[in-house]
Amino acid sequence: DAWPQLLCVREKSMCVDKEDVVQVKDAFKWAIQALVGRELGASMLFNSAFEVSIGFTHAETDGDCHFLCVFSDSLHSLPSVFTRMAVVKALEKISDEEFLRQYPCPPARPATKCTPLETTCLHSSVFIAGRYNKFSRELPQTPWVIDGERRMEGSVEELIAAPLLSSFRADAFNFSSSGREDVDVRTLGNGRPFAMELVNPHRVRHTKAEVRQLQETINASSDKIRVRDLQIVTREAMGRMKEGEEEKTKSYSALIWTKKAITKADLDLKIDQKTPLRVLHRRPLAVRQRTIHSMSASYLDTHHFTLLLRTQAGTYIKEFVHGDFGRTKPNLGGLMETEADILELDVESVDVDWPPAVPE
Numbered sequence: 039d040a041w042p043q044l045l046c047v048r049e050k051s052m053c054v055d056k057e058d059v060v061q062v063k064d065a066f067k068w069a070i071q072a073l074v075g076r077e078l079g080a081s082m083l084f085n086s087a088f089e090v091s092i093g094f095t096h097a098e099t100d101g102d103c104h105f106l107c108v109f110s111d112s113l114h115s116l117p118s119v120f121t122r123m124a125v126v127k128a129l130e131k132i133s134d135e136e137f138l139r140q141y142p143c144p145p146a147r148p149a150t151k152c153t154p155l156e157t158t159c160l161h162s163s164v165f166i167a168g169r170y171n172k173f174s175r176e177l178p179q180t181p182w183v184i185d186g187e188r189r190m191e192g193s194v195e196e197l198i199a200a201p202l203l204s205s206f207r208a209d210a211f212n213f214s215s216s217g218r219e220d221v222d223v224r225t226l227g228n229g230r231p232f233a234m235e236l237v238n239p240h241r242v243r244h245t246k247a248e249v250r251q252l253q254e255t256i257n258a259s260s261d262k263i264r265v266r267d268l269q270i271v272t273r274e275a276m277g278r279m280k281e282g283e284e285e286k287t288k289s290y291s292a293l294i295w296t297k298k299a300i301t302k303a304d305l306d307l308k309i310d311q312k313t314p315l316r317v318l319h320r321r322p323l324a325v326r327q328r329t330i331h332s333m334s335a336s337y338l339d340t341h342h343f344t345l346l347l348r349t350q351a352g353t354y355i356k357e358f359v360h361g362d363f364g365r366t367k368p369n370l371g372g373l374m375e376t377e378a379d380i381l382e383l384d385v386e387s388v389d390v391d392w393p394p395a396v397p398e
C-alpha cells in the first residue's frame with residue numbers, strides 16, 4: 039500500500055521537502071497493516087488501545103549515520119544508538135551544504151535487508167474504581183515495608199487487586215485513593231473512593247455482570263474489606279477523585295480516653311497542625327490550617343466518651359486529640375484541660391461524590 043504514495047512524492051517534484059518524505063515507519067505500517075489485519079481477522083485503527091511494536095536493526099543504516107557523530111554531542115556519547123529522534127536532532131544542526139559534503143545524494147541503494155528484533159504487544163491501561171470499607175485494625179492500605187522488611191500480612195490494595203489482575207490478566211496495577219487511613223483505623227459507612235490502573239490488560243472487555251461478580255469475589259475473599267460501586271472508568275474520570283480533595287469533608291468516630299470528666303463539645307474550630315512527628319519522614323514540616331466543622335460527644339463512662347467529628351479532609355485526628363506535644367493547637371486535651379488520648383478511630387464517611395453509585 040505504501041508504494042503508490044511514495045511514487046506520488048517522487049513525481050511531484052525533483053526537490054522534495056522534508057515534510058514530503060514518507061517515514062520508513064509509516065511506509066512499513068501501510069505495507070503491513072492489511073496483512074496483519076487479515077491474519078488476525080481484525081481491522082486497523084488509529085489511536086487503538088492495542089499497540090504492536092516491531093523492532094528492526096539495519097547495520098548499513100547505522101553506518102550511514104556515523105558521520106553525524108561529529109555534529110552531535112548526544113550521538114557522540116552513545117555512538118551506537120541511532121534512534122530516530124537522535125538522528126533528527128543531529129540533522130537539525132547541519133546545514134544542507136554541509137550535509138551534501140558528508141553524504142552522497144541520492145543515497146546509495148541498500149544492499150542488505152534489515153533484521154527484525156522483538157515484537158511486543160501492549161494494551162493501554164484499564165481503570166477501575168469503587169469504594170472500599172476496611173473493617174480491620176491490623177490491615178495497612180498498601181504493603182507496609184520498613185527497611186525492606188514486610189511488617190504486616192496483606193493490604194487493602196492487594197486484596198482488591200488480586201481478582202482484578204487475574205480477570206483482566208494485567209501485568210501490574212497502580213492503586214490510588216481519596217486519602218488514606220492508618221493501619222489501625224477502620225473505614226466504615228459508604229467507604230473510601232479508590233481507583234486502580236490495570237497495566238497491559240490481556241482481557242479488557244467485562245460486562246456489568248462480570249464486574250459485579252468481581253466485586254463479589256473481592257467481598258468473599260476476606261472479612262477485612264468490602265468493595266462497592268466497582269466500575270470501569272476512564273483515565274480522565276479518575277481525576278475527579280483528587281479534584282478539590284482538600285476542601286472535602288470527612289467524618290470520624292473516635293473512642294477517647296480522658297483523665298477527668300467530660301463536657302459536651304459542639305463547635306467549629308480552626309486548628310494549626312505541624313506535620314506530625316510520626317509522618318515527618320514522608321512529609322515536609324509545615325503548619326497547615328484545618329477546619330473542624332462539627333464535633334459531638336456521647337459519654338460512655340467517666341474516663342471514656344465517643345467523639346464524632348466532621349472535618350476538612352487531611353486533618354490529623356489523632357494529633358488533634360492528644361495534641362502531638364503541642365504541635366496541634368488547639369487540641370482536645372488542651373480544650374478540656376486534661377490529658378486525652380484516642381483509643382480507637384473509625385472513618386465514618388469520605389464525602390467525595392466519585393465514583394457514581396452503581397445500582398444494585
Ligand SMILES: *[C@@H]1O[C@H](CO)[C@@H](O)[C@H](O)[C@H]1NC(C)=O
Nearest residue numbers: 163209210211212213235237
Ligand atoms: C503508576 O503510576 C505512576 C504515575 O502515574 C507511573 O509513573 C507508574 O509508571 C505507574 N506504574 C505502573 C506499573 O504502570
Ligand SMILES: *[C@@H]1O[C@H](CO)[C@@H](O)[C@H](O)[C@H]1NC(C)=O
Nearest residue numbers: 250251253254257264265266
Ligand atoms: C460487597 O459488599 C458491599 C458492602 O457490604 C455491598 O454493598 C455490595 O453489595 C457487595 N457486593 C457484592 C457483589 O457482593
